[in-house]
Amino acid sequence: MLKVVELFAGVGGFRLGLEKNNNYKVVWSNQWEPSTKSQHASMIYEARFGKENHSNKNITEVDLKEIPDHDLLVGGFPCQDYSVATTLQNSKGLIGKKGVLWWSIHKILNEKKNKPKYLFLENVDRLLKSPSSQRGRDFSIMLKSLSDLGYAIEWRIINAAEYGMPQRRRRVFFLGYHKSTELYKALKKTTTSKWMLTSGTLVSAFPVDTNIENENKFHLGGDLVALSENFNAGTSLSPFQNTGVCISGTVHTIKTTSKYSGKKTTLKDVLQNEEVGSDFYIPSKDLPKWNYLKGAKKEVRKTKSGFEYKYNEGSMVFPDALDNASRTIITGEGGKTPSRFKHVVETKKGLRRLTPLELERLNMFPDNHTQLEQVSNTKRAFLMGNALVVGVVEKIGEALSKKINLK
Numbered sequence: 204m205l206k207v208v209e210l211f212a213g214v215g216g217f218r219l220g221l222e223k224n225n226n227y228k229v230v231w232s233n234q235w236e237p238s239t240k241s242q243h244a245s246m247i248y249e250a251r252f253g254k255e256n257h258s259n260k261n262i263t264e265v266d267l268k269e270i271p272d273h274d275l276l277v278g279g280f281p282c283q284d285y286s287v288a289t290t291l292q293n294s295k296g297l298i299g300k301k302g303v304l305w306w307s308i309h310k311i312l313n314e315k316k317n318k319p320k321y322l323f324l325e326n327v328d329r330l331l332k333s334p335s336s337q338r339g340r341d342f343s344i345m346l347k348s349l350s351d352l353g354y355a356i357e358w359r360i361i362n363a364a365e366y367g368m369p370q371r372r373r374r375v376f377f378l379g380y381h382k383s384t385e386l387y388k389a390l391k392k393t394t395t396s397k398w399m400l401t402s403g404t405l406v407s408a409f410p411v412d413t414n415i416e417n418e419n420k421f422h423l424g425g426d427l428v429a430l431s432e433n434f435n436a437g438t439s440l441s442p443f444q445n446t447g448v449c450i451s452g453t454v455h456t457i458k459t460t461s462k463y464s465g466k467k468t469t470l471k472d473v474l475q476n477e478e479v480g481s482d483f484y485i486p487s488k489d490l491p492k493w494n495y496l497k498g499a500k501k502e503v504r505k506t507k508s509g510f511e512y513k514y515n516e517g518s519m520v521f522p523d524a525l526d527n528a529s530r531t532i533i534t535g536e537g538g539k540t541p542s543r544f545k546h547v548v549e550t551k552k553g554l555r556r557l558t559p560l561e562l563e564r565l566n567m568f569p570d571n572h573t574q575l576e577q578v579s580n581t582k583r584a585f586l587m588g589n590a591l592v593v594g595v596v597e598k599i600g601e602a603l604s605k606k607i608n609l610k
Contacts, residue, residue, distance in 0.1 A: 204225070204227070204228050205226055205227050205274040205275045205321070206228060206230045206271070206272070206273040206274050206275070207221060207227050207228060207229045207273060207274070207277060208229070208232070208270060208271070208273040208275070208276050208277070208311075209229050209233070209277050210233050210262060210276065210277070210278035210280065210307070210308065211262075211278045211280050211304065212232045212233060212245075212248055212257075212278070213244050213248075213279065213586065213589055214244050214247045214251075214568075214573055214586050214590060215232075215247075215248050215251060215252060215572075216279070216566070216568070216590050216592075216593050216596060217278070217279070217325075217591070218232070219568065219569070219572075219593045219596075220593045220594070220595070220596025220599075220600055221600045224597070224601055224604055226600075226604040227604070229252070229256075230256060230271050231256045231258070231271050231273070232248065232252070232256065232257045232258065233257075233258040233259075233260075233265065234248055234257070234258075234259060235258075235259060235260055235262060242259050243575075243577070243582050244589075245257070246575060246577065247572070247573050247575055247578065250575055256271075262304065262307045263304070263307055267314055267315060270311060270315070272315070272317045273319050274319055274320050274321060275319055275322070275323060276308070276312070276319040276321070276322050277322075277323040277324065278308065278324055278325070279326065279591055280304050280305060280308060280324065282326055282327045282329070282330055282333070305344075308324075309348055309352075312352050312354075313352060318352070318353070318381055319381070320380070320381045320383065320384050321378065321379060321380060321381070321384070321603065322356075322377070322378065322379030323376070323377075323379075323596075323603070324376070324379075325376050325377075325591055325596075326374065327374060327375070328374060328375050328445075330342050331360070331375060331443040331444075331445075332440075332443070336436075337434055337435050337436055338438060339434065339435050339442055340430070340431065340434040342441075342443055343423055343430055343434045343435075343443075344427060344430060346423060346449040346454065347423040347427060349379055349449075350423065350449055350450070350452045351427075351452075353381055353382040353383075354379040354380060354381055354382070354387075355379065355380050355382070355387050355448070355449065355450040355451075356377050356378065356380075356448065356449045357377065357378050357390070357399070357404065357447070357448045357449075358375055358376065358377035358378075358405075358446070358448075359375070359376055359377075359405045359409065359445065359446050359459070360374070360375045360445040361373070361374060361376055361405075361595055363528075363592040364467075365461040366409055366461065366463045366465075366595075366598075367463060367466050367468060368567065368592055368594045368595070369469070369470065369473050369528050369529060369564065369565050369567070370528055370529050370530075370532065370565040370566065371528050371530055371531055372531050372532070372566075372592050374592075374595070376405065378404055378599070378603065385607075386606055387450075390403075390448065390450060395448045395450075396415060396418065396455070396457070398448055399411075399446050399447070399448060399455070399457055403448075404599070404602045404603050405446075405599065405602070407605070407606070408599045408602035409461065409463075409595075409598065409599075410461075410462040410463070411446070411460060411461060411462050412459065412460045412461075412462050415457050417444065417457065417458055418455065418456070419442055419444065419454075419455075419456045420453065420455050420456075421442060421454050422452055423449070423452045423453075423454060442456065444456045444458045445458055445459060446459040467528065469526050469528060470523060470524065470526075470527065470528065470546075470548065470565075471525035473561050473564035473565055474525075474548065474550075475558060475561060479550075479555060479558055480558075482539065483555045483557075484552065484554065484555040485547065485553065485554045485555060485556070489539075490554075492541040493521070493541045493547065493554075496541055497518065497519045497543055498518050498521075499516060499518040500514060500515065500516040501513075501514075502514055519543065521547060522547045522549040522554055523546050523547060523548055525548065529565050530546065532562055532565055532566065532587050532588050533588045534584075534585045534588030535585075535588065536556075536557070536562060536584040536585070536587065536588050537559075537579075537580055537581030537582070537584030537585060538581045538584075539556075557584075558580075559571075559573060559583035559584055559587070560574075562587040563587060565587070566590045566591065566592050566593060567592055567593040567594040568590070568593055573586050573587070
């Protein structure tokens with residue numbers, strides 16, 4: 204059985220996905236929301252999984268002695284600015300910009316005597332092309348720092364809906380294998396294209412067409428500071444494609460397309476059959492505002508300083524199509540205020556917003572996972588906007604345990 208530490212745990216999406224498989228056991232978890240007094244996500248996590256071995260304090264302030272030895276480190280860490288600089292006191296030391304949580308992961312991997320053998324991390328897909336001034340720099344810093352710590356990495360941008368799941372949610376998932384593991388050795392022996400297209404862990408979970416498009420290979424040389432300052436400067440495109448491998452500082456990356464022919468879950472499939480509260484229905488007086496926000500626009504707008512500019516925007520499907528996977532849930536999904544981005548469905552009783560339970564189903568969480576007396580419907584929607592699709596984690600977890608030959 205693999206001992207798992209779950210960082211940036213939210214309401215436990217990684218844990219739900221992994222512990223469906225008896226080969227994983229979460230032995231310690233951490234969830235801290237820095238911008239709020241009420242720690243709603245942590246409350247829900249404790250209510251569902253218990254308080255034992257759960258930490259609700261800022262990960263940057265957690266003593267490494269509190270974190271038990273583990274085999275697998277998982278987490279959906281926040282997407283921030285990952286640039287690095289030398290510290291004034293020690294030119295060999297590295298600091299991320301203040302508050303950047305990637306360096307908390309780095310610190311655990313760097314300073315723990317018994318390093319985790321495996322990593323399983325998630326982020327928004329724009330990570331591969333941020334920041335706009337140096338496309339791909341942030342991801343290059345992560346790959347280089349992990350490579351320096353002795354890990355090989357494979358990654359894929361996975362859209363859950365392309366594999367039959369109920370939401371069009373694109374996220375980058377990456378797996379790390381420490382050089383002491385058989386998986387690292389297997390990757391080193393295999394051609395990288397074969398690993399990405401047929402034999403790797405991610406492709407075992409989520410198959411792709413085997414036609415290679417635009418394979419790109421490059422080495423992440425120098426130190427992290429030089430990489431931070433110079434990577435891809437002066438170009439407009441990121442060198443990272445949606446699939447890749449990094450081993451010994453050398454990146455191999457290709458563009459892949461999903462391959463799936465199974466059942467597809469639609470938005471209609473997740474809708475509640477039981478009665479939905481009247482506050483989710485859209486009053487007729489608010490419909491013009493909803494129609495305006497969802498509709499196409501070609502108008503002149505003015506900034507606070509008085510500067511006028513032309514604003515163009517295409518229309519959105521309104522109400523949302525029921526015969527397809529849903530659009531991506533965002534954190535502003537809750538509340539009655541009309542919005543361009545909130546989901547609206549047509550029912551026999553009229554147009555209405557999605558309920559928290561339906562949002563949970565779109566992320567493949569158990570029904571009412573986020574329901575607690577002190578957590579509002581708006582906050583429940585926010586938490587689902589921050590969550591991941593549990594089914595993706597479950598399938599990658601299954602593939603990883605098979606690769607490690609866990610019985």
